[in-house]
Amino acid sequence: MSQLNKQSTIVTALISIFLGIVVGAIAMQLAGYNAITAYQALFQGSLFQAFDLGETIRTTTPLILAGLSVAIAFRTGLFNIGVEGQMIIAQLSALIVGIKLNLPPGLHAIVAVLVGGIAGALWAFLPGFLKAVRGVHEVIICIMMNFIALYLSNVLIRNWLTESGADSTPKISPNASLRVDFLSEMFDHSRIHLGIVIALLMAFVMYYLLWRTKLGYELRAVGYNPYAAEYAGMNVKRNIIVSMLISGFFAGLAGAGEVLGTHGYIAIQSAFTGIGFDGIAVALLGANTPIGVIFSALLFGVLTYGSQNMEHMAQVPPELIRVVVAAIIFFVAANISGKLLDVVKTKRRAKES
Amino acid sequence: MKKRAWLSLLLSSVLVLAVGCSGQKGAEGGGDKAAGFKLGLVTDTGGLNDQSFNQISWEGAKRAQKELGVDIQPLESKRDDDYIPNLTKFAREKRDIIWATGFKFEKVIPEVAEQFPNVHFGIVDSNLGGKIPKNVVAVTFKEHEGSFLAGVAAALTTKTNKIGFIGGISSPLIKKFESGFRAGVKAANPKAQVTVAYAESFNDVTKGRSLAKNMYNSGIDVIYHAAGGVGKGLFDEVKTRDKGKYWAIGVDMDQSGLAPDHTLTSMVKRVDTAIFNITKDLKEKKLETGKEVQLGFKENALDLAKSQHLKPDVMKKIEEYKQKIINGEIKVPKTEAELASFK
Numbered sequence: 001m002s003q004l005n006k007q008s009t010i011v012t013a014l015i016s017i018f019l020g021i022v023v024g025a026i027a028m029q030l031a032g033y034n035a036i037t038a039y040q041a042l043f044q045g046s047l048f049q050a051f052d053l054g055e056t057i058r059t060t061t062p063l064i065l066a067g068l069s070v071a072i073a074f075r076t077g078l079f080n081i082g083v084e085g086q087m088i089i090a091q092l093s094a095l096i097v098g099i100k101l102n103l104p105p106g107l108h109a110i111v112a113v114l115v116g117g118i119a120g121a122l123w124a125f126l127p128g129f130l131k132a133v134r135g136v137h138e139v140i141i142c143i144m145m146n147f148i149a150l151y152l153s154n155v156l157i158r159n160w161l162t163e164s165g166a167d168s169t170p171k172i173s174p175n176a177s178l179r180v181d182f183l184s185e186m187f188d189h190s191r192i193h194l195g196i197v198i199a200l201l202m203a204f205v206m207y208y209l210l211w212r213t214k215l216g217y218e219l220r221a222v223g224y225n226p227y228a229a230e231y232a233g234m235n236v237k238r239n240i241i242v243s244m245l246i247s248g249f250f251a252g253l254a255g256a257g258e259v260l261g262t263h264g265y266i267a268i269q270s271a272f273t274g275i276g277f278d279g280i281a282v283a284l285l286g287a288n289t290p291i292g293v294i295f296s297a298l299l300f301g302v303l304t305y306g307s308q309n310m311e312h313m314a315q316v317p318p319e320l321i322r323v324v325v326a327a328i329i330f331f332v333a334a335n336i337s338g339k340l341l342d343v344v345k346t347k348r349r350a351k352e353s
Numbered sequence: 354m355k356k357r358a359w360l361s362l363l364l365s366s367v368l369v370l371a372v373g374c375s376g377q378k379g380a381e382g383g384g385d386k387a388a389g390f391k392l393g394l395v396t397d398t399g400g401l402n403d404q405s406f407n408q409i410s411w412e413g414a415k416r417a418q419k420e421l422g423v424d425i426q427p428l429e430s431k432r433d434d435d436y437i438p439n440l441t442k443f444a445r446e447k448r449d450i451i452w453a454t455g456f457k458f459e460k461v462i463p464e465v466a467e468q469f470p471n472v473h474f475g476i477v478d479s480n481l482g483g484k485i486p487k488n489v490v491a492v493t494f495k496e497h498e499g500s501f502l503a504g505v506a507a508a509l510t511t512k513t514n515k516i517g518f519i520g521g522i523s524s525p526l527i528k529k530f531e532s533g534f535r536a537g538v539k540a541a542n543p544k545a546q547v548t549v550a551y552a553e554s555f556n557d558v559t560k561g562r563s564l565a566k567n568m569y570n571s572g573i574d575v576i577y578h579a580a581g582g583v584g585k586g587l588f589d590e591v592k593t594r595d596k597g598k599y600w601a602i603g604v605d606m607d608q609s610g611l612a613p614d615h616t617l618t619s620m621v622k623r624v625d626t627a628i629f630n631i632t633k634d635l636k637e638k639k640l641e642t643g644k645e646v647q648l649g650f651k652e653n654a655l656d657l658a659k660s661q662h663l664k665p666d667v668m669k670k671i672e673e674y675k676q677k678i679i680n681g682e683i684k685v686p687k688t689e690a691e692l693a694s695f696k
């Protein structure tokens with residue numbers, strides 16, 4: 001039974017992606033662009049050269065972690081829409097460690113990454129705590145915490161971390177950087193960094209935790225049915241808080257990777273980057289499984305990074321790629337492929353009988 | 354069960370095929386178009402149609418295409434993450450000059466320039482903190498001087514002696530606008546008060562509108578903005594108010610099209626001229642890169658836009674101040690500290 005489920009989720013995802021790409025192609029044709037050249041440019045621009053491949057992986061890295069973050073909360077029946085805010089706070093904390101501390105190379109990066117993760121976890125603790133103790137819906141708190149994070153970060157950057165009110169902070173110490181020479185060389189000086197290793201490691205951690213430990217069993221049980229879990233003697237409140245902490249930790253690692261690997265500094269942001277929100281879509285498409293998240297994050301990475309090249313080579317506005325993304329999500333959420341499979345199944349049955 | 358497995362296999366193979374084929378064909382089409390001088394322009398997150406900075410930069414590129422036969426291409430950045438890949442994309446195509454419009458590129462230009470020492474880069478609105486790589490030309494404007502004239506125009510037009518300034522993200526660059534503007538007001542009408550507000554954004558139109566609304570409601574009748582796309586909100590707001598009583602002053606390009614009856618004038622920054630001239634000099638090999646080019650009134654790179662709403666006597670005053678700035682009689686303050694000691 002479980003195998004059947006697994007297979008049908010993969011099929012669902014593939015059918016949805018396929019339909020999404022078709023819908024995107026129709027939209028492009030209707031808008032007067034050549035869909036084939038557009039998709040050519042998309043894939044060619046994201047995968048074919050070492051530099052682009054590196055940048056695609058760089059784009060994918062935070063998406064994996066954001067996806068894992070959303071997925072683990074989903075498994076416990078929580079909707080962590082606050083990944084964005086947790087990432088921002090983690091970014092800020094990792095940056096502060098990266099600028100203000102003076103540690104030997106390697107150790108500095110490890111400390112900064114951990115501080116980032118912990119900061120993200122703490123930022124997620126509050127919504128989890130309020131949900132567990134007071135029954136406040138985590139979505140509301142998370143959304144508000146996103147804005148607090150965004151503006152808090154802007155104020156601190158402006159008034160504390162920059163000189164003379166510049167709009168971006170100084171760069172982190174090279175000791176804290178997640179970029180390593182051999183990776184950069186291998187990918188033609190793109191900004192790929194060790195965050196991808198962390199992301200893949202965390203995917204394994206999530207798998208091990210959820211399916212190989214008692215804690216993971218409890219988390220999933222709370223997600224299936226909190227009342228049953230409580231009746232079985234599990235501490236639901238504690239599990240909700242733990243789930244949010246882990247979720248925030250993953251989000252925090254995503255943020256830390258962005259600042260320590262990709263940028264090396266933070267600029268004042270007037271709006272969210274959207275990575276945290278994309279994480280929701282990644283988790284949905286990946287059916288909340290670690291391996292699914294990795295692949296769907298890769299797809300999103302290719303679409304996001306490749307869309308820039310689509311504009312460059314085929315003059316197709318990158319916004320159209322968001323149509324593809326939205327369509328994919330729509331087909332997954334509406335479970336269109338399930339309906340299709342049902343039709344196939346009934347036909348087959350009709351034939352057999 | 355079996356059929357389902359078949360279906361998934363089929364679908365995935367279709368996908369793989371689609372990806373594979375498209376890739377091969379694409380590789381053929383990616384060749385060079387022309388062998389002439391090539392220009393690339395990377396916008397910041399404002400996009401090409403921001404009716405401000407990026408747009409006017411693109412105008413300069415288009416002029417270079419028309420008059421010099423330069424091959425031009427733009428790339429819009431959607432996120433800050435896109436700056437490096439976009440610059441790299443052009444650099445790999447070996448474009449002769451790659452323009453980065455805006456000070457947001459300050460941190461990434463040195464990185465990319467180091468990696469492609471044989472490609473020329475141009476950055477507008479930043480001098481990279483004085484450390485300009487050999488293959489980069491940094492273009493800055495004396496915005497404080499242009500804003501000074503906008504301040505004079507505002508000070509001589511206001512009836513309530515209350516004037517507003519809306520800034521984008523507070524940064525040394527926008528402070529330059531603010532300081533110059535306040536100095537201009539102070540010089541022409543010491544009684545007038547300037548209220549300053551920052552939107553902390555360059556594209557939040559709603560924020561711009563609500564800031565403008567508050568200012569006008571508090572009795573302010575002239576507002577100058579240096580806030581990119583945020584400024585659209587200012588014009589949206591002023592349009593709804595009495596003609597001849599409430600004014601907005603535009604920035605970067607002549608913005609009177611946004612509210613013809615309410616735009617007093619605009620502080621025009623001829624980014625297009627700058628981009629055109631420097632591209633031309635580079636094409637004719639007359640330009641030495643690796644340094645900062647500062648542009649002001651003398652180079653015709655700054656001016657107040659012509660406007661029917663500026664009365665002749667105001668125009669005369671503005672012209673006087675302009676001459677004084679060119680002569681060096683007035684030294685316009687660039688920072689708040691300099692403004693404090695400005696008389």
